[in-house]
Amino acid sequence: MAERQKKTVLVASADVYRPAAIKQLETLAAEVGASFFPSSTDQDPVDIAKAAIEEAKKQFKDVVIIDTAGRLAIDDEMMAEIQRVHAAINPIETLFVVDAMTGQDAANTAKAFNEALPLTGAVLTKADGDARGGAALSVRSITGKPIKFIGVGEKTDALEPFHPERIASRILGMGDVLTLVEEAERKLDKKKADKLAKKLSRGKGFDLNDLLDQFHQMENMGGMAGLMDKLPGMAGMAEAAQSQVNDGALKQMEAIIQSMTPKERSFPDVINGSRKKRIATGSGTKIQDVNRLLKQHKQMQKMMKKLTKKGGMKGMMRGMKGMMGGGGMPGGPGGMPPFKM
Structure with a gap:
């Protein structure tokens, strides 16, 4: 967003279960030129999200991204927590991030999140290892929500907007010249x-x-x-x-x-x-x-x-x-x- 759309971005981690997650996000923010809102593991995720938005308003940021903890569909306590976070900040976009390599588990987790939250889309990571696009089709079919971004590598520039017709073209062996030209x-x-x-x-x-x-x-x-x-x-x-x-x-x-x-x-x-x-x-x-x-x-x-x-x-x-x-x-x-x- 900062490079292509000239937007100012602030990111914050509400993952209080993994101390490394906060540090990882801080490192990533520095790499991509985004502002980082500090948080700690002794804070409540709802308080972190609210404080991050208030800080973004003071700095006149265009976009705020709140990173929440990863969770399993069966973890009722953590699912309830993310519902509280969502209700407290009422985000414009609620994106479900799923690992394409998890196969059927990706579809099951997507179903649980879609029932718990008003998702607006999904982000599919490690899609370079899912050559036939099965995970993308499953998530789209179960949630009824669009795949908005797709990760095709480990580097930050490997995250790209999802274009269904281009992915279909790659699967059919017809290439993706438009993406090649843009890259x-x-x-x-x-x-x-x-x-x-x-x-x-x-x-x-x-x-x-x-x-x-x-x-x-x-x-x-x-x-x-x-x-x-x-x-x-x-x-x-x-x-x-x-x-x-x-x-x-x-x-x-x-x-x-x-x-x-x-x-x-x-x-x-x-x-x-x-x-x-x-x-x-x-x-x-x-x-x-x-x-x-x-x-x-x-x-x-x-x-x-x-x-x-x-x-x-x-x-x-x-x-x-x-x-x-x-x-x-x-x-x-x-x-x-x-x-x-």
């Missing part, structure tokens, strides 16, 4: 992209510093598997890509580049046998890993050259086809060799 607009470093484009247009080569930047950009977009999951017709290949191009492999390649001297990064052709041995030792890898990275850089360099020629996007697509082995995964005949740990 690119938010996460890609436009200044670095412009700088690279100008560099290439002036005839300067694509060096290993540029490749390292591309790895960082890929990580920001959720890695290779995260990108492929959103491309039409590629969802079935996302798992295979993850097995070959995982976070560990990217980190390994970053370590290799970071073990090079500035001259070696800018002029990879100077890297001879003795330099490769030193780089492998410094990065904790093998000479074969260094050779593989240098080969991949050469292929990427050729593709970037095509971008600067008349062919433009068509040239890039031809280059990608060659790297993908004529339509297969990296490592296919004539394509990019597979990334290995």
Whole structure:
């Protein structure tokens, strides 16, 4: 909300049963730029919620988020407590947060909460582990309330608005290009992209510093598997890509580049046998890993050259086809060799 909608936000924890919960929320608030209202385990949750709203009014905050304790559907005492909190503050939104990995338990808990509170929607977390969307369908069917947000990872930017048609498209293997474009607009470093484009247009080569930047950009977009999951017709290949191009492999390649001297990064052709041995030792890898990275850089360099020629996007697509082995995964005949740990 703070970044995309320019809203000022205050958060408060009414979870008085886990001391760590309050500290965790304070840490999270600092990460996302929200104000944190302090509370302690010896306070009543209703008093915390009321005091947080009063403080938000004094600070002219746009949004107040009250985090309550997790509870089981069968815990009548805690369900009664959350009803008291709700009655005391009369929130505009009452969102039920459910772990998609809990399966049928998610549906049962949703039913109990829906009967106890006037829910306005649900937030589905760990949805990246529920490939077929079963939990989302169950919660929606039982409560009759919409899924408003969905968590597809562990980082804060992995929480995104829920678009049913986009999720359905992913499940059917049709990709989710709209979400991919929105993520690119938010996460890609436009200044670095412009700088690279100008560099290439002036005839300067694509060096290993540029490749390292591309790895960082890929990580920001959720890695290779995260990108492929959103491309039409590629969802079935996302798992295979993850097995070959995982976070560990990217980190390994970053370590290799970071073990090079500035001259070696800018002029990879100077890297001879003795330099490769030193780089492998410094990065904790093998000479074969260094050779593989240098080969991949050469292929990427050729593709970037095509971008600067008349062919433009068509040239890039031809280059990608060659790297993908004529339509297969990296490592296919004539394509990019597979990334290995």
